[in-house]
Amino acid sequence: MCASVKYNIRGPALIPRMKTKHRIYYITLFSIVLLGLIATGMFQFWPHSIESSNDWNVEKRSVRDVPVVRLPADSPIPERGDLSCRMHTCFDVYRCGFNPKNKIKVYIYALKKYVDDFGVPVSNTISREYNELLTAISDSDYYTDDISRACLFVPSIDVLNQNTLRIKETAQALAQLSRWDRGTNHLLFNMLPGGPPDYNTALDVPRDRALLAGGGFSTWTYRQGYDVSIPVYSPLSAEVDLPEKGPGPRRYFLLSSQVGLHPEYREDVEALQVKHGESVLVLDKCTNLSEGVLSVRKRCHKHQVFDYPQVLQEATFCVVLRGARLGQAVLSDVLQAGCVPVVIADSYILPFSEVLDWKRASVVVPEEKMSDVYSILQSIPQRQIEEMQRQARWFWEAYFQSIKAIALATLQIINDRIYPYAAISYEEWNDPPAVKWGSVSNPLFLPLIPPQSQGFTAIVLTYDRVESLFRVITEVSKVPSLSKLLVVWNNQNKNPPEDSLWPKIRVPLKVVRTAENKLSNRFFPYDEIETEAVLAIDDDIIMLTSDELQFGYEVWREFPDRLVGYPGRLHLWDHEMNKWKYESEWTNEVSMVLTGAAFYHKYFNYLYTYKMPGDIKNWVDAHMNCEDIAMNFLVANVTGKAVIKVTPRKKFKCPECTAIDGLSLDQTHMVERSECINKFASVFGTMPLKVVEHRADPVLYKDDFPEKLKSFPNIGSL
Template sequence: MYASGKYSSRGPALIPRMKTKHRIYYITLFSVVLLGLIATGMFQFWPHSIESTADWTLDKHTVHDAPLIRLPAGSPIPERGDLSCRMHTCFDVYRCGYNPKNKIKVYIYPLQRFVDELGVPISSTGLSREYNDMLSAICDSEFYTGDVTRACLFIPSIDLLNQNSLRVRETAQALAMLSRWDKGMNHLLFNMLPGGPPDYNTALDVPRDRALLAGGGFSTWTYRQGYDVSIPVYSPLSADLELPERQPGPRQYFILSSQTAIHREYRAELERLKQENGEALLLLDKCSNLSQGAASARKRCYKGQVYDYPQILQESSFCVVLRGARLGQAALSDVLQAGCVPVILADSYILPFSEVLDWKRASVVIPEEKLSDMYTILKSIPHRQVEEMQRQARWFWEAYFSSMKAIGLTTLQIINDRIYPYAARTYEQWNNPPVVKWASVNSPLFLPLIPPRAPGFTAVVLTYDRIESLFRVITEISKVPSLAKLVVVWNNQDKSPPEESLWPKMTVPLKVVRTKENKLSNRFFPFDEIETEAVLAIDDDIIMLTADELQFGYEQCLKHT
């Protein structure tokens, strides 16, 4: 019954041959599918910024392996910066489009090494540690995108921080070769040390078409209001030395000068002030008995006595920051870190981030011709106000000056606020240090005696419909250095206040509060907009008081409270 020649105890003889053929087929098919799944998964889950992250490193091998781009001698050169550029004329805001997070998208060009026809690099230093840190921070931020088609703002990987290290013509040619340059439209360039001898221009000399410039030494002649961004000159001491915060209050010295490259006329005037005021003023200079190097940069001397720098800055209430060959000075950052109130004598200098920071709360700006009156001017400032300024100076450094990351991201936030003004940070967010939250206090022994309040005073102006008189009053009040905010109480229920575009331009927040009933007592209502302890209540027809008189009144209020 059984065909034993065709069948064995293990089954039909033809089946093993079919299994082998199918096994090879299925194994091959499975392998192809598996490799496809693995490849798909890798592309799906591999970090999109891996290439750009690898670019921003000081690893010499990575920098060395960056593509070499040779610039033809006849490469086009951009035009010099257009001084008439504004956000609505030289920046394509439509490229930014609608963004549910109200954040601009920033693309950083891949790292490249540009050389001329002879192979000579356009920069003598290549990628600096400082610029590498800034690009790395931007790559790690919510602003960054690796998709060039989604980008609203473009940042070259060409290091322009120090013009001294650049070949100006070749650098301009390299910028023009960038794939998305388009005459610099929507491009942002960072520069901290502009110009060169003998003129030391206050803006980068590299031709840059319409590109925005974040510059560290702008003057009123080169700064394009609302377009460029004035940034600080970074101090490398910030990364190498941790200076603990010191509590505000009186210090050993009243005024201290620590810069080593001061013009001889200014130094002569400081010497005269030193003779008149004795130990209240400490005038330091570089140490002639120390060998040059990194160690000597952290020392200052006076008549053979050596002081540690920048630690000595913490021993003074006020620290002088004079202009040097360049307007922007790294000394400003050192002074802020020490919690010393900077006394800035640099005519026409655009202070860092002055578009959003209220420097009246953290510094004293004195015209250069008034240097001889500096001691008298500073002595007129009440002690309590000095303490507020010391505290504010230190916070400015921590929030905006302390690292290349802070400088870079603050610059992008300012540009972001221009593009999405409805989501912009408020004056208070930019200028008020974060207060201690009650829930974060563990012990009642450390509770403040009173809730923390913002420094300065709030002016509450009661008005009905005298628009011209109102504008005169608030314009004069806005000139008071200690003014923190203006609150206009609109007491007319039958008439709307003027449109926002018609109000005088202010450097402090202006809030208009409409009342439900016409009462004179509305001026004394504790509106939520009032965030200071001191309040000035004034009517819209009090036009005889000057800014100096109002400032004097506020100072007297501080002395007797």
């Protein structure tokens, strides 16, 4: 049988073939769309882990509409906390890597609701405090929304208060975290550990290798250098505005304000009150308050009612005893009041004790010495007590005041462990702003890695030589490493030139007017000095080239604890006169460089202004002479090292300056220079200046080499 084919009589045989092509096209397109829908559906319902690049954002901070995760009863449970963990055994530092800012990156898991097989939540709704903690981290420089860049992981599972937790199910929820890996590099925050009847001093939730920031550690549960001891936050910090009270004696010498104390402890503190009378005040919970009065805001002694925590400001020392838990919120209240805490809790690890020096702000007394606590406190000098009161308030302001402060201090401690070469110093952790020296670091303790160059700040001391001052500013501004120029105007009888008359330079220029005409004004630690390197230069040093100055700065960077300068001088022993002599002639040796043109670390400004021995500073100001020699003595005495003279230049006289312009041209001025050396040697009790026979020049100086290829071609002449 032959097959027949019908043809369209209206057209050629190509028309059926075209219809077939269109049909194939639409079938193919439909198939692609259908496969895409199927793949999308499978992705949505197939078990997998979705890690958003922005898991912890403003929208997901609400507990509404968060994903629900069901935990089967047989879900894996992490092992209990490994007490042998240390940073070098349980923490993976390779996840942190190197970054220019030396800051760890912290990732916060997405907020989820964990329920058991019966739909019962594993824990209560996330607390306000934990929400504040996560918000503080997410708003900080530590936070990253990229899980692949994270060094530290913080679960959104709230374990601050163990009373609200189902221990087993919470541990199962932790094990479900996508990067859990036995808790490696995971950080848990807990302030109220343990539960009745034992009240363990660390979180009972099995957590394997996870770090714990805990509020009640004892020496038995604290993993030194791994866990972080944090305060138990006091909600009264946010509710009560307690203005700072000045240090000094107060109405009560010793006060106890805790309620619910163990009967033995209460008997001990009441015995102190009986023995020492009205100087000791023991408070307890109020039982006869009017309706509507918050009992947490009141304390009572017999029938007398006191406002709490305001009453703490009436005491010099405040007792902090252990309760059911070692960590107590009263410690925060006591610090806020500027009352020196007397901690009587054996084995308690004080908050942030890894970095905070609690000897400066508290008194720790063994429980067995509780009956002697009054006499122990009486032996402390009043001046030390006042310093401790200030320090106590400072600790609260910096590290206890808010959940944010607690969170960021915790992360900083961990950050310092991972990047120890960029760690915050003891002074930065412990010194209040009143005594803190800002960004000043002691050059005697050098960093483990070279810091990036900040450049230097040039300080020009001037009185009335405006023309030469402008020339100095113009020349110094050509130095590539100049960061800022500070003019110290030492003339109280004449105003500085108008702004429009000053040279236009590429760096900030600031004029500081002094209250008195003192040479020591050049060494004052001005807030405007932001760099570590300082160039002290007189307003008549117009001969130094930009190459000479840049080379001097490069030498200083290699020796930041030295005086690096240009005019060299020498001290000699005069055998006939039996005393020291100042020598300004050219010799083969040098023991001083004059600060009319010298680089030094700004740390020495603080030492000169606040720590100069004896009456040297006042003597210099009274005689209008020798401030440069005094600085040489100071640096040499602190470091035990010699100065470094740079470049061959020896002539520094200003040819345009008249004889009446300069102090150094006065003959009596030169005689006093020798007197200065003997005066300073007497005050220091020794001769700290070191004599050397060398100077620093560029490597290719004087070499027969093309000038264009030299780094410092214009070193200048003698």
